[in-house]
Amino acid sequence: MNITSIIFIIVSFLAAPILPGLINKTKALFGGRQGPRVLQLYYDIFKLARKTPTYSKTASALTRIAPVAIAVSTLAALTLVPSFFNNSAIHFTGDIILMAYLLGLGRFFMVTAALDRGSAFEGMGASREVLYSALAEPSFFAGLLIMIHETASLELSEIFSKLSLNFWQENPAILFLILCSWFVILLVENARIPIDDPNTHLELTMIHEVMILDYGAKDLALIEYASALKLWIYSALIVGMVINGEIITSLTMQIAIFTLGMAIVAFVIGTIESITARIKLVFIPKFIVGSGALAIIALILKVAGN
Amino acid sequence: MDLFLSAVVAIFVGGIIALFTGKWRGVSNFFGAFSCFLGTIFALKPIYDVLIANKTLEAITIALPICSASVSLDKISAFFALPIVILGFISAYFAAVTVNPRNEQHPGAYWFFYNLLIAGMLSLVASSNAVLFIMSWEIMSVAAYFLIAHRVEMNTARNAAWQFLVASHIGTTGIFFLFAILASAAGGFQFETFHSSALAEGSAAVIFFLALFGFGVKVGFFPLHIWMPDSYTFAESHVSAVLSGAMSKMGFYGLIRVLTFLPVHAELWGWVLLFGGLITGIYALVIALVKLDLKKVISYSSMENAGIILMAIGTGILANRWNQPLIAFTAFSGALLHIFNHALCKGLLFLCAGSVYFATGTRRQEQMGGIGKSMPVTATAFGIASIAISGLPPFNNFISEFLIFMSGLKAASLSTPKSLLLSAAVLLGLGLIGGLAAALFTRSFGLVFLGTPRTNRRLNTKNIKSDVNFTLIILSAAIIAASIFAPMLISPFAGVVSEIVKPLGITYDPAYIATISAPVKTISLFSLAVILITCIAVFIKSKFLDKNQRSDAPTWDCGFLKGTPRIQYTSSSFSEPANEVFVSVNRLHIRGEKIKELFPAKSSFHTEATDxxxxxxxxxxxxxxxxxxxxxxxxxxxxxxxxxxxxxxxxxxxxxxxxxx
Structure with a gap:
């Protein structure tokens, strides 16, 4: 654990709620509106954190434990993310598996907590969430497989630092395909349009939002924060994959380029949300599996290229 | 070795005494259970000696009418005796405190067959002779048959037992044939003579596929699994725990044992195990998602884990062929660790299902709900087991799956297309299996233990004594311990792995243990940290932050004020999106008519899920x-x-x- 990784964790910890703000600003830009402030989520979180929670009569201890468990597992996953193109705080062979499954642990708590209130709606979101994330898992690993094959290393930070610019220049198609499939995973896991709409008002069409219907106050603040952090983690993965940090030597430059990259990811998400509509629920599995197929095509290209 | 044999004899004799004292329930109960405790504790010592202290125990030869039967305990045997001993002990305790006091019929016969099953399995792993092996295999199968058929008044139990008997004997034919071929080539029934025998290339393949068939029936290799869900479902829960946690592992034992007899492992076998395991795992989960019976769900999950283990063994065989000892070592270690971890988890899940059944009198998830409030210990244990069995950190199954994942990742860094195919199968397959397993167990945990009760059935928690909870707590603690102390398991299990590949002339570098222990250590620390931090944070939150909380509000009902428990999401609605995706595999049969008119007449809807x-x-x-x-x-x-x-x-x-x- 070096000083860079500590700075990274602190920065991520503090700056994660900016990303949803940036996305909303982009959406407002497309809609010709002023939109909420970039820092709106901070205000929301602080407001919620001051309130006293109210629980449903049906809720058991799990409802009270789950927000904490979700936040802890997301934070634990953060320690494994490469910090500004450098080594992550904790890195070891196969660390990305632990990262993916820690996020899975957070999902487990989210889903079971949704079933804890005996609601008519929350189970709906839960049942969709578990299916979509199960289908997204293979395409995540397919993209990872190509990068491991190229770099012959098993540590996340090392994989990203060894992916030379040269490789992407020679294989733009592979880069594009992996990027597309990982971006779809980002959209799926973070409940963004076209998979899910964070602003929808109808319970029947929600996925992520419906699972937290019964949460309020401090619990909701924790969950909102953990969601922002999860979005941060996935965006950082995409930035780390595309930009080769090895050639940027000074830390300030790395931080600057990383920040720019994150902003671009947020902008792209915002753009996608502005120009596309949600796809029908029955098509979502096909959409996710299709994105996995892109990664598998990339894999075939890679093998053919050898 | 004497101690191990006396353990087997003690368990067996205890069973006989229990049989003849069946009239006096207390006496029979005492002898049955006590001999099990005694025997399993006896057996621990030789297992410890072989597995951890690296001692070699002297083989004992017993004269039998046809030939002599010899028993010995090498590392592979000792490893596979471990789940038998652990689950044999815990389940005997569970049985002693629950089943027999309640059960008015034949406690003697019950204990007799239970002890016979445990003794049969122990003598199976210890036998180093084909005749004794097949005899023990038959004793085990027949004892299991009688245990499944114990609830003879139930038509379903009779059918399940019958199915089990047929399937198990069809499998045994394969085992008979394979030992016949081996014995005729070696000119004897002793296992050591098998090692040195010169086998033709073709007959080795025949032996392997016979072993896959014969032992595949026991582990639930697709499509030989069909007896499995019913048998595990209709047996008493503690019996299911032993059947799934220990007896199905005997299939792996047989397969691995036969692999050690064969001088060369062909590449094809590795592929068959890898893709066979993959299909087994995914198929099991897809079918489990349409099943609504709690114990059936857990049974299918046994099959899923068998798939994962087979994938790991296949990866090991392939990597050995490709001269990638580190990958092979990682895969085999992952397979063994997963066998051990799965035994713990599955034991716990079945015992939880058993105590739920005592309380509710049903196994149908659709009729449960909200049980967690009146049975908090069972709910917590089931929650821990669900996280573990879904392969999620911080628990032990994640660590073994991680090792299997790691063998796939390492294969990805090789440059041949074949290794990429292997790696894609492992990574993508395990990814999908993990995701679907999480879907399956969030469903069971959520719908059985959380929410509000779906029927007016009165919970009968009087039967759930603290003794029952004690078994659940012990197994939960074992799962947590196996997660935190996982690095300590690697080195004894590595000894087992080197024993498996020794006949191939392969020796693994002892430094590999450190190579794979390093990430496992980090993960264990992570597990500990995640568990501790969560506990502390929950404590602080409940103590200080939630002080003025209110818990009298209704669940959000969208303004519909007359909500009843029936508006809750049910088991079948939870898995409906997944079932729609996999409809070509699960063939969910839907009967009923859609409502068309404005004033609909009475209509009905029925779904039927068959394997x-x-x-x-x-x-x-x-x-x-x-x-x-x-x-x-x-x-x-x-x-x-x-x-x-x-x-x-x-x-x-x-x-x-x-x-x-």
Whole structure:
């Protein structure tokens, strides 16, 4: 654990709620509106954190434990993310598996907590969430497989630092395909349009939002924060994959380029949300599996290229 | 070795005493359970000696009528004895405190077969001789049959037991054949002679596929699994725990044991195990998602984990072929660790299901809900087991799956297309299996223990004594310990792995243990940290932050004020999106009519989920066999004079044969 990784964790910890703000600003830009402030989520979180929670009569201890468990597992996953193109705080062979499954642990708590209130709606979101994330898992690993094959290393930070610019220049198609499939995973896991709409008002069409219907106050603040952090983690993965940090030597430059990259990811998400509509629920599995197929095509290209 | 044998004998004799004292329930109960405790504790010492202290125990030879039977305990045997001992002990305790006091019929017979099963399995792993091996295998299978058929008044239990018996004997035919081939090549029944025998390339393949068939039946290799869900479901829960946690592992033991007899492992075998395991795992989960019976869900998850273990063994075989010892070592270690971890988890899940059944009197998830409030210990134990069995950190199954993942990741860094195919199968397959397993167990945990009760059924928690909870707590603690102390398991299990590959002439570098222990250590620390931080944070939150919380609000109901428990999401609605995706595999049969008119008449809706392998493969196959065999019915009239006529004809034919030749 070096000083860079500590700075990274602190920065991520503090700056994660900016990303949803940036996305909303982009959406407002497309809609010709002023939109909420970039820092709106901070205000929301602080407001919620001051309130006293109210629980449903049906809720058991799990409802009270789950927000904490979700936040802890997301934070634990953060320690494994490469910090500004450098080594992550904790890195070891196969660390990305632990990262993916820690996020899975957070999902487990989210889903079971949704079933804890005996609601008519929350189970709906839960049942969709578990299916979509199960289908997204293979395409995540397919993209990872190509990068491991190229770099012959098993540590996340090392994989990203060894992916030379040269490789992407020679294989733009592979880069594009992996990027597309990982971006779809980002959209799926973070409940963004076209998979899910964070602003929808109808319970029947929600996925992520419906699972937290019964949460309020401090619990909701924790969950909102953990969601922002999860979005941060996935965006950082995409930035780390595309930009080769090895050639940027000074830390300030790395931080600057990383920040720019994150902003671009947020902008792209915002753009996608502005120009596309949600796809029908029955098509979502096909959409996710299709994105996995892109990664598998990339894999075939890679093998053919050898 | 003496101690191990006396453990087997103690368990067996205890069973016999329990059988003859069946009239006095307390006495029978005492002897049955106590001999199990005693025997399993005895057996621990030799297992410890072999596995951890690296001692070699002297083999013992017993004279039998046909040949001599010898027993010895090497590392592989000791490893596979471990789940038997752990689950044998815990389940005996569970049985002693729950089943027999309640059960009015034959406690003696019950204990007899239970002890026979445990003793049979222990002698199976210890036998180093084909004759004793097959005898123990049969004893184990027959004892299991009687345990499943114990609830003989239930039609379903009888059918399940019958299915089990048929399947298990079809499998045993394969085992008979494979040992026949091995013995004829080696000229003896001793296992050591098998090692040195010169086998033709072709016969090695035949032996492997016979082993896969014979032992595949026990582990639930697709499509040989169809007996499994019913048998595990209709047996008593603690029996299911032993069947799934220990007996199905005997299939892996047999397979691994036979692999050690074969001088070369062909690449094809690795591929068959890898993709067979992959199909087994995914198929099991897809079918489990349409099943609504709690114990069936857990049974199918056994099959899923068998798939994962087979994938790991296949990866190991392939990596050995490709001269990638580190990958092979990682995969085999992952397989063994997963066998051990799965035994703990599955034992706990079945015991939880058992205590839920005592309280509710049903296994149908659709009729449960909200049980967690009146049975907090069971709910917590089931929650821990669900996280573990879904392969999520911080628990032990994640660590073993991580090792298997790691072998796949390492294969990805090789440059051949074949290794990429292997790696894609492992990574993508395990990814999907993990995701679906999480879907399956969030469903069971959520719908059984959380929410509000779906029926007015009164919970009968009086039966759930603290003794029952004690078994659940012990197994939960074992899971947590196996997660935190996982690095300590690696080095004894590595000894088992090197024993498996020794006949191939491969020795693994001892430094590999450190190579794979390093990430496992980090993960264990992570597990500990995640568990501790969560506990502390929850404590702080509940103590200080939630002080003025209110818990009297209704659940959000969208303004519909007359909500009843029936508006809750049900088991089948939870898995509906997944079932729609996998409809071509699960063939969910839906009957009923859609409502069309404005004033609809009474209508009904019914879904039926059968195992496709059973419906589309085995039932047609057995029908064909039946049609063929029915031709011979004409010979069986039950008329005595006809039978005498048959005898006369046979004798005459023999006489002519003797005269002519």
């Amino acid at each position: 496709s392998a059973e419906k589309h493969l085995f039932i047609p196959a057995f029908n064909i066999i039946n049609k063929f065999l029915i031709m011979f019915r004409g010979f069986q009239h039950g008329k005595l004079h006809l039978y005498i006529f048959y005898i006369a004809v046979t004798l005459l034919a023999l006489l002519i044969w003797k005269v002519v030749y």
